[in-house]
Amino acid sequence: MASEATGPLSGVRVLEFSQIVAGPVCGINLADLGAEVIKVEPPGGEQTRRSGAVIAGEGKAFQALNRGKRSLVTDLHDPRARALIHRLMPGIDVVATNYRLGVAERMGIDYDTLRAIRPDVIYWQNTGFGEGGPEAQRAGSDIVAQAYSGLMVTDAKTDDDGAPDLIASPIADITTGFAAAMGICAALFHRERTGEGQRLGTSLLRTGLFIQGSAVMREPVSDAVLRDQLMIEIDQIRASGGSYGEILEARKGRAALRTSFRLYYGAYRASDGAVVLGALTKANRDGMRAVLGGEDERSDEPDYDAFAPANQAIAEQWKLRYRERFLTRTVAEWVAAFDAVNVPVAPVNLPEELADDPQVLADGMITDAVHTVTGPQRLVSPAVVMSKTPTAVRRAAPALAEHSVAVLREAGWSEDELAELLRSGVVVQREDR
Template structure:
């Protein structure tokens, strides 16, 4: 691994790990983001036009909030991989790296001269991660993929929504995010193995595989019964009462998974007779008679506020919660206590709020969270530091179109 400059006492878990990232949009950058959060030096190689996510809103002071979230803690180097000199520069950086990340369709990295075979020949210890829609093998591997494509093809949309409604998209890019998460896990496992063997490997992650792995309960039900799960709306497919219910001023969720909790629940809502009712004698019968049970639950909850429902059920240990929007979740006392949003400084010198990685370590009480880089902001510094190029050589590469123009952070240019 590359040499870290920080004192041992202040080093983060991945200090000293150098990552060269050829990724764009969400799934690949998410993997790099996780590694960067943990202290890895992530050098993001961008084409002259930049990562597409730089142009996708919402925007603040002309900068994409989505790009900032996915690319915090990274450096940006602009290299044109279609230019011969640019390709050589990229290969030289990869020859010194611990990890390379790419999320092109299979075959594209090879055509650009940064495929696994070529780079591992230069650097046998290299851990090389490819994240794509359908992986490096299989009849669908050539297909482009977006999150909605994978949600549709992996059964996630089919089980989301009302039973009598249309298949429904999950509210965020979950297939993208989980693919990046699995990729980071694969990279860390490969780095650990390399400590023992000295050899790198190719990590192949497919959004298709990752999304199906995410839906572990759904996969287990099908593998056990041979029957595909169906949409059940805002309730659990095999337990009750377990879902969303109406209160006087909105909705809440409750999770009752066994007879002990159900007895306590029935007592708490003032309907102890439900305990001996043959329709509700165990989890299976309660699920079969969910509509009737729902009527009993909502005859009680409909005359109470969400706050009253939560207080009553929480007091006796029933899992219960209000349904919050993202603002309520992120501005909650719990989110503040866990430090899930961090204030840092934007490229314009103003305040910028960024999500923080969610894992806490006793050995590292704080993690770094810095803004995403401006396009090509670190091109000159990286080429000088790691390839030993002088100013004249870098200027010649810039004039020839192999690298991007000199980039200056906005707050320094004013």
């Protein structure tokens, strides 16, 4: 249900100049928290509108990434459009941008220009590789950040050709959107206490590193045992012109040190699908051992040395034994058996069926909405639930140019001025409003 603006950011007004995923995710978080988010789009619409679209300009990905916003269409290459944005600025608290370096300046929406108009504006800019350094000018996208930051090799997956395979969910983009929304909320808190606005920066690279902290971080005591040897080995492989697969194999060899941990934190095929175990504690693992007949598996005993080659070989044997055992029962049977001893287990669901899952529905993780063009839809609810200032999906994604006139009228443009803007094409408004 689209709801009244009661979130913690009610009354906060955001202008979003963004595209693809990272910027739009920041915007939907702010909208979910109650802010009024105005997405400024070029006359042809933001390019993601066309991605996988079965109705022109209204693809599913765009709708998921832009719910709760209003659409204002104007061509920023036209100086009159820039004047329009500048006239809107006094009523705007937050500006969100994710363009390549230099683009915001060319369009007259850079921080220095906008804060001259609204001194306490909170201005966020996202880039691929940051705003300084040798790579700052390079184009970035989620897959590029996955590769550059090391995220892609954390599970060492390759396609049938041996080439690196990406993580399908654009996690560098999405977590950047969350980090930005967090920073903007903190900046609003600061502004409320001091009256000061400020500029915030994020990059896909920085977030890509931040979500794999311990793999990237350097701790000489630990690294001397686990990291440094590996890097010597990999440098040798590189020097001899080794393939990507060989590099991954070397890195996997180190990960094998965790074979015993992965016995109870990993996935198995059942007779009809697959099941995942997620033990993080000895109590969990003991429960799983009881279900699997693994009471003799001794990796939790105090004197157990996970690094000893003999123990690794034994852990591999347990893995094979457990694999066999899992094939003897169905997913439902295994989930029931592990639930009975109260340990973390889950079936491997398809994302496309989650909107009908009883748990998802019971906890309100899906919200119904109606799109102006495509009709009813069901969206993933806000990631945060709040008791006093409920977060909510305010509305479905806007049709292109759905709110241009409404936004400007509310901001004080006269009917004559609006007519002139529409006639000259500086502003576009969807017909059947």
